[in-house]
Amino acid sequence: MSQLATRDLTVRFGGHVAVNGVTCTFEPGTLTAIVGPNGAGKTTYFNLISGQLKASAGTVTLGGRDLSRASASQRTRAGLGRAFQLTNLFPRLTVLENVRLAVQATRDGAHRRGLNLWSVWNDHADLLARADAILAAVAMKEREMELVSNLPHGDQRKLEVALLMALEPQVYMFDEPTAGMNHAEAPVILDLIRQLKADRSRTILLVEHKMDVVRELADRIIVLHNGTLVADGKPAEVIASPIVQEAYLGLSPQDASAQHVALSHPNPAPRGGGLPS
Ligand SMILES: Nc1ncnc2c1ncn2[C@@H]1O[C@H](COP(=O)(O)OP(=O)(O)OP(=O)(O)O)[C@@H](O)[C@H]1O
Numbered sequence: 001m002s003q004l005a006t007r008d009l010t011v012r013f014g015g016h017v018a019v020n021g022v023t024c025t026f027e028p029g030t031l032t033a034i035v036g037p038n039g040a041g042k043t044t045y046f047n048l049i050s051g052q053l054k055a056s057a058g059t060v061t062l063g064g065r066d067l068s069r070a071s072a073s074q075r076t077r078a079g080l081g082r083a084f085q086l087t088n089l090f091p092r093l094t095v096l097e098n099v100r101l102a103v104q105a106t107r108d109g110a111h112r113r114g115l116n117l118w119s120v121w122n123d124h125a126d127l128l129a130r131a132d133a134i135l136a137a138v139a140m141k142e143r144e145m146e147l148v149s150n151l152p153h154g155d156q157r158k159l160e161v162a163l164l165m166a167l168e169p170q171v172y173m174f175d176e177p178t179a180g181m182n183h184a185e186a187p188v189i190l191d192l193i194r195q196l197k198a199d200r201s202r203t204i205l206l207v208e209h210k211m212d213v214v215r216e217l218a219d220r221i222i223v224l225h226n227g228t229l230v231a232d233g234k235p236a237e238v239i240a241s242p243i244v245q246e247a248y249l250g251l252s253p254q255d256a257s258a259q260h261v262a263l264s265h266p267n268p269a270p271r272g273g274g275l276p277s
Pocket of ligand 1: 013043
């Protein structure tokens with residue numbers, strides 16, 4: 001099983017350092033929540049790991065393999081799976097066709113074996129069986145013949161997770177997976193993440209603003225502030241730590257026991273100002 005690691009990962013936009021020397025390892029079987037105020041660098045850190053953005057400095061490795069110079073698609077093939085909000089779906093294809101294509105994308109090499117009709121037929125049956133199993137896992141089998149464009153938003157987002165599962169990644173990356181979902185839709189996605197977590201062999205990274213979700217799902221929390229990693233540990237410890245409670249959240253020690261603090265919120269500026277240097 002493969003450890004994901006970033007070392008001194010840094011990106012600068014002009015004079016602004018959006019992610020600043022982040023060194024962190026993520027173990028298989030662990031769900032790590034990445035939290036921090038708006039603009040802290042969470043999505044940028046994701047972009048650097050998944051290869052959507054090139055780092056100014058530092059490395060990203062998976063199972064010891066250096067992916068720092070790899071493209072986003074090479075990183076996906078190496079095992080880094082990132083959920084994108086609906087951008088990976090083919091709206092004019094059916095649910096089943098979408099999943100089958102994603103399964104097919106993971107079986108590269110099959111098309112290079114030349115034209116052998118028996119193997120083409122076998123591959124086809126195998127792909128369909130795998131697509132079927134994934135649709136069953138996400139409870140979407142009854143919708144498999146529907147066009148994706150006709151699905152309700154919640155089902156489209158569920159399908160997005162199904163496509164990610166089809167890629168069989170070692171690392172699942174979710175950036176605010178329930179953003180824009182209603183009260184009925186959000187629990188379904190969280191259930192899927194719970195299912196993935198139950199497997200205990202996957203590394204899951206979750207950027208999430210909702211602290212109740214983080215408390216429930218995370219084995220570990222890391223906190224980014226101004227692009228820097230400022231806290232890392234078990235959820236209860238991180239949430240209760242003086243640096244997060246007093247400096248970061250701007251709460252008094254008495255408030256430190258508050259149950260519903262949010263480490264991130266809709267207002268761009270963090271409460272309580274900056275962290276001590
Ligand atoms: N392509 C870019 N060019 C210039 N600045 C950028 C770029 N991408 C991100 N930034 C800046 O980097 C900082 C970190 O942004 P990022 O989106 O990673 O924060 P975040 O923690 O994900 O915030 P939010 O919780 O609001 O999504 C911000 O100041 C943002 O404006």
